[in-house]
Amino acid sequence: MRPKTLSWILVVALVVPGCDSQQDMEEFVAAATREPSGYTRTDRLGSVVSEDADDWRTAPIFIGKVRVDPAWPNPTTGTVVTVPVSVLEFEAVRSGLVLRTRDASGRLSILDEIPDATSPGAYVFQFTPALIGRTGLVRLFVLDRYGELVSYGDLLLE
Numbered sequence: 461m462r463p464k465t466l467s468w469i470l471v472v473a474l475v476v477p478g479c480d481s482q483q484d485m486e487e488f489v490a491a492a493t494r495e496p497s498g499y500t501r502t503d504r505l506g507s508v509v510s511e512d513a514d515d516w517r518t519a520p521i522f523i524g525k526v527r528v529d530p531a532w533p534n535p536t537t538g539t540v541v542t543v544p545v546s547v548l549e550f551e552a553v554r555s556g557l558v559l560r561t562r563d564a565s566g567r568l569s570i571l572d573e574i575p576d577a578t579s580p581g582a583y584v585f586q587f588t589p590a591l592i593g594r595t596g597l598v599r600l601f602v603l604d605r606y607g608e609l610v611s612y613g614d615l616l617l618e
Contacts, residue, residue, distance in 0.1 A: 484520040492612040496599040499614040502532035506542065515613035525552030528602050528611035535616035536589055543585040543613075545602065547577050554578070555605035559585040561615075564593040571600070589617050 491514065498512040508530055516530050529544040547553055556575035563569040571587040585602075592598055595617045602611040 481520055488517070488519050489609055492599070492601065492609055496597040496614040499534055499597060499616050500530040502530050502534045504533045504539075506530075506532040506544070512614065516611055518611055519609050521608070522552065522610050525549045526610055528613070531600060531613060531615050535618050537618045538589050540586055540588055541615065543572075543600065543602070545574070545577065545583045545585065547580050547583065550579060552580075553604050553610070554608075557583070557585075557610065558603050558605060559587065560601045560603060561592055561598050568601075575605070589615075592617060 498514065500512045500515040501509040503509055506529070511530075516528050518526060518528065525548055527546045527548065529546075531541050531543045533539060533541070543559060545557060555578065556573065557577045558573045559571045560568050561571055569591070571591055572585040574583045574585065577583045597614055597616050599612055599614055601609060603609055
């Protein structure tokens, strides 16, 4: 095989999977921006009672690096909500993590931050639903501090 041909094959082999990853990430973000529908029901201790397959998936670029477990309790009547996160790799997350949702006027607002979630370990977001200022089904977003979407899930506020 000629050296130019081999170089071309290597370029194509390296670029094409990146295109799939980028497309997968775009599809993941598009799914996250849809209206909330369904939720993973959990009890007051964090055990999953019923699962929504669309909730708490990991973004393609964070698979194997970060895991977000379902929010609990879900549904909630106003008690503190917990969202467990595990960082599985060093430098998997840039500058920590932030938990956001849309407030009553539709603006993204911060519910909690974990600035030190840059090293492997178990971390926890906690917030009071009163911060959201409304009831019903709301979408929560886990992002790195640069705004890259890590995961999302829905919470029912009663």
